[in-house]
Amino acid sequence: MKKWVVLIVVLGALVGLGTMMKAWMERRAGTGVQPAVFTGGSEHWDQNEVPVSMQCGACHEKEFRQWAGSDHAWAFRKLGDQWESEAFHNMKLSAHGSVLQFSTDGQGRTVHDGQANTSWRAEWATGRIPLVQYLVPAKDGGYHTLSAAWDVNRKEWFDIFGKEVRQPGDWGHWTGRGMNWNTQCAWCHMSLFHKNYDPVKDRYASTWKEPGVTCIQCHGPLLDKPEAGTGCMISTKNKLTPQQIHDNCASCHARRDEFDHDFAVGDRFDDHFQLVLPVQPGVFWPNGMQRDEDYCETGLRLSRMGKAGVTCLDCHDPHTGTLKLPQEDNTLCMRCHGTGEAVNGVKAPVIDISKHTPCPQPTMGARCVECHMPESLYMARDPRRDHSFNSPDPLLSVELGIPNACTMCHRDKSNEWAAEAVKKYYGPDPKMAKYRDRTRAVQHAYEGKEDVLPLLMECFRKEEVGAWRATLLDLMDSWAHEPAVQELAAGAVNDPDALTRAAAAKVMGRANNPSAGKLLNDPLKVVRLQAEWALRDSLPPDSPGMKELTAAALHQADQPSGAMKLAQIAISRKDARAAEQWFAKALKWDATSSVVHRDYAVFLASQGRSGEAVEQMREAVRLAPRDANLWYLLGLGQIENNDEPGALQSFDEALKIEPAFIRALFNRALLNEKVGRLEQAIQDLENCSSLDKENPDIPFTLAVMLYRNGRYRDAAAAAAETLRREPRHAQARQILESASRHGK
Template sequence: MMICRMLLLAIPLALGLGSCGRKTGHAGPEAAALPQLAKSTECSACHQAADQVWRGSMHALAHRKVGSLEDAWAFRAKPLDLGNIHWKFTGGESAPRIQWHDDNSKVPPIALAPPMAIGYRPLIQYVLDFGNGRYQVPDAAWDPTKQEWFSMFGSDQRKPQEWGHWTQRGMNWNSQCAACHFTQYRKNYLPETDGYATRWLEQGVGCTQCHGPSQDSRRPNECIVDFKKKYTPQQWMHACATCHSRREELDEKFLIGDNFFDHYSLALPSQPGLYHPDGQQIDEDYNFTSLLLSRMGHKGISCIDCHAPHAATPKGGKPAVETNTLCMQCHASGLRGAIVIDPLAHSFHKPGSAGSRCVDCHMPKSIYMGRDARSDHRFPSPDPVLTKELGTPNACNTCHADKGLDWQIEWTNKWYGPTKKPLARERTRAVAAAYADKPEAMDKLLAAFDLEDNTAWQATLLRLMEPWAEDPRVTQRAEKAAASPDPLARGAAAFLLARVPASGTQWARLSKDPVRSVRLDAGWGALDRLPKDDALLLDLEKVAQHQGDQPAGQMRLARLARHRGEGAAAEAHLHKAADWDQGSAVARQELAVYLAGAGRTREAIPVLAEAAKIAPKDPEIPYLRALALAELGDEAGSEAQLREAIRLNPRFARAYYNLGLLLSSQGHEAAAIISLRNASTLGPADPEPPYALATIYQRLGQSNAAAAAARDALQRNPAHQQAAALLRSIGQ
């Protein structure tokens, strides 16, 4: 079961029903292109054994119409009161009704009948019809084991104007939830009405969602799908990953046998808050990335090696997990390169006790959606040393927190040695340094990359090098990754090389890569290099339109409109993004940048003030305010905002640089030199701070210092003509 997932701006990184079956009426733009899939009922006669197992699975029960016995208990239960927020559930299974009211909100009370339900165990979510084809998922969910309602948000009770509130786009069923709970689901967003004409074949994840389209023609008694097509373990894994991953959806066209990366962009631990620095899960990350980051995934272990696909459970069920039998299918003999392990000797725990099972230590669980315990598929080894250094979790601490970390370190050193996994530790320290923006981060990332053989980690380390993209050492490693067989690594290379103007040849090759997500990374990173009729630009437009029902999609549409020179359209998209996400400072920053670029700097100031209220600790906002105020001639205001940006981020190189320029323009040369030196140290690849220092030293008559600073600028960028001219002017 899955909570509604947000589109990744990571870019960081992207999105009436009521009866089972194919909808009629407005078909949407892609309806004619839908491949022919069969309903699961057409498969059951010949595949009775598989059908019997599947019918009780979480896949089959992923989505359904309301009206079961389970609903009878849910809609006769006690109300749910969460301070100022009140929920009531009435009507039993025949006439269920959900009522919501927030005492502190001006939003009128909502009372609607849920036509559909998501999931079965460990919780059930109900779907409400908001009209215009739009469905929303309340955060109030039913726990069928405890027979009680609860909020999936826990104490994080969101306000009605926030993107993540259950009435807003963060909990929109059409774009955030439904695709992974249906067979042949098509969202069909209608931008002209901001509504949906959503279609599907059947509720639940049915046979053909995984087994593929019907044969064009078949003989009597021949299977509906073509079983002569044989899929590799990786292709099966890519089919699983379409839902069991934290990803950005590029389109809805994936079919079994396709490359996952032609239809999705995968989230990596390159954004703080998604994963711990060692790759353990924090946010709702699902499993695919974790598996790819693991040693098992690196050796080619895939989903179907451990999971029975029809049952959607571990092979052998719970007993195989409890007795370690599932893990020992490889680790008893060293099959497929597995480390040979004697569970008793390896675990140092008595058989049957907590800690004696492989999953206790190597698949720690985290709770999501308030009640859903999910195992970490990175298979981490407990490392209390990193817990003490960086705060990363370790399974020993789950049971032995009372003994303290030093006790845990002592015993793990006795059992496994003090130098366990030194490369993994150094990689974790590098990622943590990048998350914390520490001065040693780039050197640590470079060293970790050079020793890393897992391409998912290589891609992660490269993406974390973005602040130093123009450093030749970073460019060299990106060019190496550009030849990787893994699209994750090539995508990271495209992401970096797009930011380096001198990398045109490599970037051009990646912009025509055979894998779509790599091409898109190249395109989004260097939009200005693309001619207006370029095929890649047209593909970027398709992706942005598909994501256009979410703020991130509107921001992408704005970028594309600006590239086409359509200023009014760009501004409309940015206003829409900001309006759709009242809690987003990023949308307001982008809008302010657009307004300033359009010569409307005074209009940008209040937009940035609004952004600052939303994200008062974001140093980028006072930095942008400083630039805007400087353009308007308010030097005092600009200086105050630059100093605020530096207070919020003492390592903000560009803020130091602009402060140095401002101070120099006011005649405060000594203070300007200090600020520019800081900028030069913090931005070791940027030639502008040392060049600015050179100009100040020249004005002060300090020729040797001016020459040294100019040489520094030229070392950083040998093509820096102004620095070369300055050197010539002082005879050096």
């Protein structure tokens, strides 16, 4: 009997061992039915909502726990009593001319808008500290993000736009397209998100794999079944480079436009996104510092740190998202700058903190980050550090109004005091002086100063940082028809920086330079799209370039900007009906945008509908009365409608706003002559000539006007000035000879 018992036990053990071996073999082969999952507890809001990441946690427990308490893990979550009970306990907020009330009932959390007398059910939350925003469903199958946010520390509601008033119907109101979660927020708050917008139905059917930024968003690609040999749901064969990892971070931590939702781990950022550079006022400061909500990537690309190869993970832990070392005592920065340690092959300059700053140790002013990464508030209450790593230069604050870290700390002192302190400590030619001309050039380009082009070109030629070359070249777009600018752009076709090549395509396209076609086959989409846009009038409808351009625009078709692009593409295809339909959508979605009304007016004028065009331009001027160019365009439209008094008034308004507006002066001069105001016309052209001392067309026009009105001696002088500017000007020579004979 005992022998049978022993035999049964042995057989049972063998069966158990066989089962274990089978399970082990199935796991190695990737055929197991039930993959192992993380079974412990964590700081995650509900780890059962991230089943794929739970599988990762089975083997990578330490990393899973670190991630579970991070802002990435809490980037998107369901609502819960432990977090929302106080915020939705009959709280109120007055904003945008209305009173919002937040309450809880048996169905969940409710937001009531008193002005619209409408209630919404809050369904999701984004963020955790220092603020939380809530999502409510929209009629189009998407979600809207409230501009009202809950301050976790102060225990109160506030509006992220501060005192700025946004009305229902505005693109930027929280019920408008500007606060549509599916387009504006979701890709960076979800894992493997796809917008799935249907432009015909104007509806969303968005999908995602896991809420929040989980394992599969930063590691990949996600496999259909566990990997053979490891059981991992993410391939372990792909070893990413530091730049690939950085591009993955940048896909969210950047102010950018999307071309698609196809970005995958290991892809190039510039193949899926257009990074926003400091090429227009109000977004960045002209030295590259963040001004609006700009995130990190642009600043880093503009910086010498970025050029040296510093990436996110040199300073930040990939799983907690926190800093690897303390910043308060400069340990983080001095890890490299105290030792000269090489980062990605580039040695950091060694800095002696005791001599590097006039601020005494261990005050806040002696912290590296306080000077080179000052904090600013965004979303009204969210402090974020600048990543352009600028050195504070109070002299430029005095000249251009740029903030500097000195007076951001010493709030009781003036910029003049700070500038003198910097000069006294560092001498008359400090290191930051090297970048002053570049900053001045950018600011003067913002202001439209006609004489800034030589400085822009000089700065471009000596610039080492690719993103700055792209910025400077893009700012030359206003002078795209200048041969020297075209020469620079053509030379940038082979620039190693993708954004510089893209800027070259834009500038060449503006002047119909066929050299832009060389970039249609660029390896990166950010360059190809710019070339395709520049050459869209000549691209066949079924060409790869036109298809790629249209696909990128369709990805943005749920926003006014995308609708405007599709309208322009339709114009290129000579499909006026489709263009009008897309313009109508843009006007519906952003009725308070002067740009939409302006571009629609230009389209109407091209269709011979000048009366409608003027009405659209009048609306544009009403919405942006301080925009001189809109008044100028209105004047041109009024000339088409034979409204000469109205056109003169519009040109006058443009010149009140911008007295050196040469095109407005020039056209007013022609109109003044037409209505019999010859002296005013001559004065306008003389003012044009003094503002632009190189353009031969201005004195030539003056010569023709004077000659036509019998002012031969003056006409001869104007013709002579034309020939001084352009010695080969045959018509000017004819006027000079004829006027000289008449003058005798």
